[in-house]
Each structure stands twice: as structure tokens, then as C-alpha cells.
Amino acid sequence: MRFGRKGESSVSPTASPPDGGHEPDTAVLDRLSATGKATGSAGATGVADSVEVPGAADAGSGMLAHDRLFPALFALGLLVLMALLYIGAYFFTDDRIPRSVSVAGVDIGGMRPAAAEEELRKELRPRARGPIVATYDGERFEINSKKAGLSLDVAETVDQAGGERSLNPLRMLSVLIGGNAVDPVVEVDEDRLTTEVEKVAERVDRKPVEGSISFAGTDARAEFPRPGRAVEVEETMERLREVYLTSEPVFELPVGETAPEVGKDAVRQALREFAEPAMSGPVTVRARGEKAVLSPVQLAPALSMRVVDGALEPRLDEAELHKHAGAELRSLTKRPKDAKVVLRDGRPRVVAGRVGTTIAPGKVAGAVLPALTETGKDRVVRLDVRTAKPAFTTKDARELGINKVVSDFTTYYPHSEYRNVNLGRATELIDGTVLKPGDTFSLNDTVGERTAENGFTVGYVIQNGALVEDFGGGVSQVATTLYNASFFAGLKDIEHNPHSLYFNRYPEGRESTVAWPWLDLRFQNDTPYGVLIRSWIEPSTSYSEGEMHAEIWSTKYWDIEAGKSERYNFRSSSVRFDPSPSCVEQTGFRGFDVDIYRYFHRNGERVETEKWHVSYNPAPTVHCRPRPEKNANGGDGGQGGQGGGGDTGGDGDRRG
Known part of the structure; x- marks a missing residue:
């Protein structure tokens, strides 16, 4: 298609321009053909819509593709380069710890984990095992870190320091450029740490001194409060964690002040409003x-003011008040009197009990305390009393069934004044004792220690197989007589101790010694009836023996029969020489064994049998002079007695 003026024919694309003429306006077409087409102007006639130029389309497409490919290739290359650098950095950094990293002052930068762990163990082990010192007010308190449950977790510390292979580029970068100091990872047993801190606190803590008011004579004295101190446990535990593994594990112990519950102003107020009025005069009850008048001097020892639930409270101790004003307070009441059974005119009689009056416990203090702040007639209080019945009534006494002698026993003793004194005093203390069903009699408890103050004198007792002087000699005769009376009454034997030597004035094998406080005579009333003990002596004279009597009064419960074996297992005596001033001459005799039986009968039938084995030591012959030199025949001038038993004149209050 040709582009020309109107009415002219088209020109062939291959036609040459006329000589000397100008090239047709095809340049425009060439430029347009670069796009493959051209659009004509509106109304332009005789010009084609588009013109195609051979090869123009392929050349344009190549330029466009080149322009687009270059940025993509550049980006890809850059990405590959970065990947290579990343991979190289990953393999280069490996699992090394970043440069310049330290733990508690120990440099582990650039090390592999295993080497870092070894370095930490080597350098920090002495610190980990060493004590931590807390200081306070010039004192030092060492805390064992192991006991406190503190330990270094080496592996976790190395991990925290970066000692592990990682794809994180920041971690790789830190390896290359270096890291910072890392805190050690400390494992803590909270319970053990708390325990060790509390041990220190026990030594440091001081409770606050609370205000108080004390009373003495007619004065009241104030004690003003003072603050205390207490270790801050939680803060101390935190400080221990912080200084653990440091080069100088020392810290100042955090201690706080603890305030008293009541201030000084409250103490002054209590002194003014209660204490001073309380001591201003007596209180009448x-x-x-x-009527009982209680003076300030009597009230003061029982009176106090102490802090209770955050306030000063007055307190009147009733037991203490009774100690200092007992006579006055007892005058307000009458004690009940128990009924009892006594022997009168040879017969048991019931002495009726008597009711009394009493004041309920705590009522005196409760009434007196409010009156202490009053004045004049308002310092008078009134108390109600109530009836107090006797613990053992007349009915109880009658129901004991004490009506006749169910057993009695008598022993005899040669004349000596110490026996009259000691036996007489012991029987006086025992006489009239009543045992209710289930009660146990104890001679030591009833008679007490044999001393001059208790009415006893010096007599002969057995010590290490020989007679010596001591207080209470002869009381064993009381024990023997009373033991036999209880034996034939059928009362339960709890404790009796035969003499170590046999005395022929006692029943063979059926006797007892006593010694304060370790040897006793004890028997129990295991019958359903009461028991009354009657005991007395008929003193000896220079021309007559003394008699010791014991009776058991009750309702008969058993028929008792005694039995005894023959003597056996005889043992020879020895000879002893004693030049000391306290020596007592003694004729010796053989030792032997014997068995004693008690048979219980009821309604003619034997229902029970008891047996005791008794062993008597041989008694040495004692000469109160030095041992003679042996004669030519080898003798020593003395011969031990071999009799079957004897009475040396003493009866012992101790076993040898």
C-alpha cells in the first residue's frame, strides 16, 4: 500500500526515488513499523492503516527480553553468593562459643562446648565448694553453699553462652564479632537454701521487747518497749544467688527492724490509768x-500487765494470790471433811463427813481485778460461795465393810531403847491407815525417811553382811510383822524383801526388811472390802521383851494357810577381823535356802497357791580386833560359827 497526494497512484516498495528527489515520508512508517503497526489520522484519505516492515518485529522482541533478564540474573547471583557466605559461615562458626564471652570472670570465648565446660569446672569448682560469707554488725556468718543447695549447671551455662551449632545468622555474627559476659546458670534447692538462711536468722534475729508493767510492794514499774530485728529471708536468698561463684562471695546481710506491738505512749497510759490506782489501797472481799482484806503488798506478786493481741492487759494470777493471801482467802470458805473409819473402844466406828463451802476457781481474780481501778467503797467485792461435798462420804465409809479383825500377827524383840523409839514411831505413823479396794500400802511412803526430824533414832542395821549403826534400826521388825498380817489377810504382795541374814525371832523365810528409799514393803487391797490397819507396840524393859502387833480389819474374804520347805543348800560362814571403833562383835552362822508357800482357800476349797524362794547368806563371825598373826599350825586364831541361825541383837534396815 502506498501513502501519496490525492489522485496519484501508489509507488512500489522497491521503486527508487527520482534522482535528486527526497525520500518519501517513509521514516515515519519505519518508526511505526517497529511496533508492527500504525494508526492513521482521522480523515486522512489515501493512506494505509498499517505498514509491516520485514524483520522489525523480531529485533524489538529480543531487546525487550534482554532488558527483563538482567535484573533477574543479578538477583539470582546475589542470592547464590549470600547462600555460599551463609553456608561458609555456618561451617566456619561450627559450635564455637562467641569471642570474648566470659562466665563469672572465666574467659571461654572461641572454645568448643566440651573445652568450655572443662574450663568452667576447673576455674569455678573452688568457688562452688567454698563458703559464702554474710556480714552483719561486725560479725561474719559462713554459709556452706553445698548445704544451701547451690550448684553450677555447667552444661546449661555453656549453652547459654552460645556453645551450640545454630542456623541463626545473629549467632554466627556474634561468633565472628564477639559476645558479652554471661551469668552462670545456678541450680537452687529452695528448701535447703531457706533452711540455711533461717539458721543464720536464728543467730541474728532479736524479738522486740514488749512494754510491760510489774508490781512490787506498793509500787508499779514500767518497762518500755524496744524494737527488735529480723533477717530479710527472701532478700538474703537472692543475695546468695548473686554472689555465688563470684571471686569474693561476701555480702552484707539484709536485716530489718521489727516493731513492738505496743508503743511507749500506751505503756504510759496503762501506768497512769491502771497500775497506779491498783496500788493505791487494799481491796476487801x-x-x-x-471478810478478807487484801493489801497492795499481797496483791502485787500476783499482778502484772503484759501485751496480749496488741494491747497491754492486766492479769491477776489467782494461784499466786493464794500463796501470799492464802490465810485471808481460806477464811472465806470452810473445807469439807471426809468421812473416816476409826477404832474406838476396840470397835470400828464411822466418823461422818461434813460438807463445806468453796469459791469457784478464778472467781476471786475475776472479781478483784476490776475493783483495782476503783476508789473508796467501790474497792469492795462480793463473791458467791457454793456447797462442797466431801470426797469420801459417810455412805462410802459404811460401805467399806470394815467390821472385824481378819488377820493379826505379833513379833517379839529383845530389850533396847532404840527399838522402843523406832518401832513405836513407825507404828504410830501406820496406825489407822485405811485402804479402799484397789489401794496399795507403802511403808516408805507412810512412814517417810527415818531421820531425827521424823522422830527416829540411831540403831543397828545390816550393811555388807555386818551390823552397823544408822537411823531407823529396828523398823524392819515393823515391816516383818505387817507383812505377815497382810500375808494371812490374803492381800496381794507387791514388794517385800527378806533380810540377807536370818534372824531367829522372825518366821523363817516369811519376813521383810526395808531401807529408805530403795527397799519397801508394799501390798495391795485386792478385795472388794476396805482394810484398816492397826499397829502398836508393847515396849521392852530391862526384864521383859518388847512386842510388835499388827491387825488387819475388814470383811473376811480368804482363808489362808502357810507352808514351808525344809532348809537346804547350806553355806558355811567366815571370820572377819575389824579393829575400827564402829565395829560390832557378831557370832556367825551358816547360810541356807528355804521355800515359802501361801494357800488360798474359800468355802473349804483351795483355789490358789503362791510360792517364794528365799536365800539367806552366811553371817560372818566378826572380831573387833586386828587380825592375829598366823601360828605355826597355819591357824589365824578364829573359827566361824556354823549354827543354823541366831539373833545378834540387831535386825537391820539395809540389805548387804
């Missing part, structure tokens, strides 16, 4: 017509 009235009860059913009786």
Missing part, C-alpha cells in the same frame, strides 16, 4: 458473812 466479802463472801457469806466472811
Whole structure:
């Protein structure tokens, strides 16, 4: 298609321009053909819509593709380069710890984990095992870190320091450029740490001194409060964690002040409003017509003011008040009197009990305390009394069934004044003792220690097989007589101790010694009836023996029969020489064994049998002079007695 003026024919694309003429306006067409087409102007007639130029389309497409490919290739190359650098960095950094990293002052930068762990163990082990010192007010308190449950977790510390292979580029970068100091990872047993801190606190803590008011004589004295101190446990535990593994594990112990519950102003107020009025005069107590006046001097030892639940409270100790004003307070009441059974005119009689009056515990203090702040007539209080019945009534006494002698026993003793004194005093203390069903009699408890103050004198007792002087000699005769009376009454034997030597004035094998406080005579009333013990002596004279009597009064419960074996297992005596001033001459005799039986009968039938084995030591012959030199025949001038038993004149209060 040709583009020309109107009416002219088209020109062939291959036609040459006329000489000297100008090239047709095909340049426009060439430029348009670069796009493959051209659009004509509106209204332009005789010009084709588009013109195609051979090869123009392929050349344009190549340029466009080149322009687009270059940026993509550049980006790809850059990515590959970065990947290579990343991979190289990964393999280069490996699992090394970043440069310049340290733990508690120990440099582990650039090390592999295993080497770092070894370095930490080597350098920090002495610190980990060493004590931590807390200081306070010039004192040092060492805390064992192991006991406190503190330990270094080496592996976790190395991990925290970066000692592991990682794909994180920041971690790789830190390896290359270096890291910072890392805190050690400390494992803590909280319970053990708390325990060790509390041990230190026990030594440091001081409770606050609370205010108080004390009373003495007619004065009241104030004690003003003072603050205390207490270790801050949680803060101390935190400080221990912080200084653990440091080069200088020392820290100042955090201690706080603890305030008292009541301040000084409250103490001054209590002194002014209670304490001073309380000591201003006596308090009068009235009860059913009786009167007791309690002076400040009597009140003061029982009175105090102490902090209770955050306030000063007055307290009147009733037990202490009774110690200092007992006579006055007892005058307000009458004690009940128990019924009892006594022997009168040879017969048991019931002495009726008597009711009394009493004041309920705590009532005196409860009434007196409010009156202490009053004045004049308002310092008078009135108390109610109530009836107090006797613990053992007349009915109880009658129901004991004490009506006749169910057993009695008598022993005899040669004349000596110490026996009259000691036996007489012991029987006086025992006489009239009543045992209710289930009660146990104890001679030592009833008679007490044999001393001059208790009415006893010096007599002969057995010590290490020989007679010596001591207080209470002869009391064993009381024990033997009373033991036999209880034996034939059928009372339960709890404790009796035969003499170590046999005395022929006692029943063979059926006797007992006593010694304060370790050897006793004890028997129990295991019958359903009461028991009354009667005991007395008929003193000896220079021309007559003394008699020791014991009776058991009750309702008969058993028929008792005694039995005894023959003597056996005889043992020879020895000879002893004693030049000391305290020596007592003694004729020796053989030792032997014997068995004793008690048979219980009821309604003619034997229902029980008891047996005791008794062993008597041989008694040495004692000469109160030095041992003679041996004669030519080898003798020593003395011969031990071999009799079957004897009475040396003493009866012992101790076993040898």
C-alpha cells in the first residue's frame, strides 16, 4: 500500500526515488513499523492503516527480553553468593562459643562446648565448694553453699553462652564479632537454701521487747518497749544467688527492724490509768458473812500487765494470790471433811463427813481485778460461795465393810531403847491407815525417811553382811510383822524383801526388811472390802521383851494357810577381823535356802497357791580386833560359827 497526494497512484516498495528527489515520508512508517503497526489520522484519505516492515518485529522482541533478564540474573547471583557466605559461615562458626564471652570472670570465648565446660569446672569448682560469707554488725556468718543447695549447671551455662551449632545468622555474627559476659546458670534447692538462711536468722534475729508493767510492794514499774530485728529471708536468698561463684562471695546481710506491738505512749497510759490506782489501797472481799482484806503488798506478786493481741492487759494470777493471801482467802470458805473409819473402844466406828463451802476457781481474780481501778467503797467485792461435798462420804465409809479383825500377827524383840523409839514411831505413823479396794500400802511412803526430824533414832542395821549403826534400826521388825498380817489377810504382795541374814525371832523365810528409799514393803487391797490397819507396840524393859502387833480389819474374804520347805543348800560362814571403833562383835552362822508357800482357800476349797524362794547368806563371825598373826599350825586364831541361825541383837534396815 502506498501513502501519496490525492489522485496519484501508489509507488512500489522497491521503486527508487527520482534522482535528486527526497525520500518519501517513509521514516515515519519505519518508526511505526517497529511496533508492527500504525494508526492513521482521522480523515486522512489515501493512506494505509498499517505498514509491516520485514524483520522489525523480531529485533524489538529480543531487546525487550534482554532488558527483563538482567535484573533477574543479578538477583539470582546475589542470592547464590549470600547462600555460599551463609553456608561458609555456618561451617566456619561450627559450635564455637562467641569471642570474648566470659562466665563469672572465666574467659571461654572461641572454645568448643566440651573445652568450655572443662574450663568452667576447673576455674569455678573452688568457688562452688567454698563458703559464702554474710556480714552483719561486725560479725561474719559462713554459709556452706553445698548445704544451701547451690550448684553450677555447667552444661546449661555453656549453652547459654552460645556453645551450640545454630542456623541463626545473629549467632554466627556474634561468633565472628564477639559476645558479652554471661551469668552462670545456678541450680537452687529452695528448701535447703531457706533452711540455711533461717539458721543464720536464728543467730541474728532479736524479738522486740514488749512494754510491760510489774508490781512490787506498793509500787508499779514500767518497762518500755524496744524494737527488735529480723533477717530479710527472701532478700538474703537472692543475695546468695548473686554472689555465688563470684571471686569474693561476701555480702552484707539484709536485716530489718521489727516493731513492738505496743508503743511507749500506751505503756504510759496503762501506768497512769491502771497500775497506779491498783496500788493505791487494799481491796476487801466479802463472801457469806466472811471478810478478807487484801493489801497492795499481797496483791502485787500476783499482778502484772503484759501485751496480749496488741494491747497491754492486766492479769491477776489467782494461784499466786493464794500463796501470799492464802490465810485471808481460806477464811472465806470452810473445807469439807471426809468421812473416816476409826477404832474406838476396840470397835470400828464411822466418823461422818461434813460438807463445806468453796469459791469457784478464778472467781476471786475475776472479781478483784476490776475493783483495782476503783476508789473508796467501790474497792469492795462480793463473791458467791457454793456447797462442797466431801470426797469420801459417810455412805462410802459404811460401805467399806470394815467390821472385824481378819488377820493379826505379833513379833517379839529383845530389850533396847532404840527399838522402843523406832518401832513405836513407825507404828504410830501406820496406825489407822485405811485402804479402799484397789489401794496399795507403802511403808516408805507412810512412814517417810527415818531421820531425827521424823522422830527416829540411831540403831543397828545390816550393811555388807555386818551390823552397823544408822537411823531407823529396828523398823524392819515393823515391816516383818505387817507383812505377815497382810500375808494371812490374803492381800496381794507387791514388794517385800527378806533380810540377807536370818534372824531367829522372825518366821523363817516369811519376813521383810526395808531401807529408805530403795527397799519397801508394799501390798495391795485386792478385795472388794476396805482394810484398816492397826499397829502398836508393847515396849521392852530391862526384864521383859518388847512386842510388835499388827491387825488387819475388814470383811473376811480368804482363808489362808502357810507352808514351808525344809532348809537346804547350806553355806558355811567366815571370820572377819575389824579393829575400827564402829565395829560390832557378831557370832556367825551358816547360810541356807528355804521355800515359802501361801494357800488360798474359800468355802473349804483351795483355789490358789503362791510360792517364794528365799536365800539367806552366811553371817560372818566378826572380831573387833586386828587380825592375829598366823601360828605355826597355819591357824589365824578364829573359827566361824556354823549354827543354823541366831539373833545378834540387831535386825537391820539395809540389805548387804
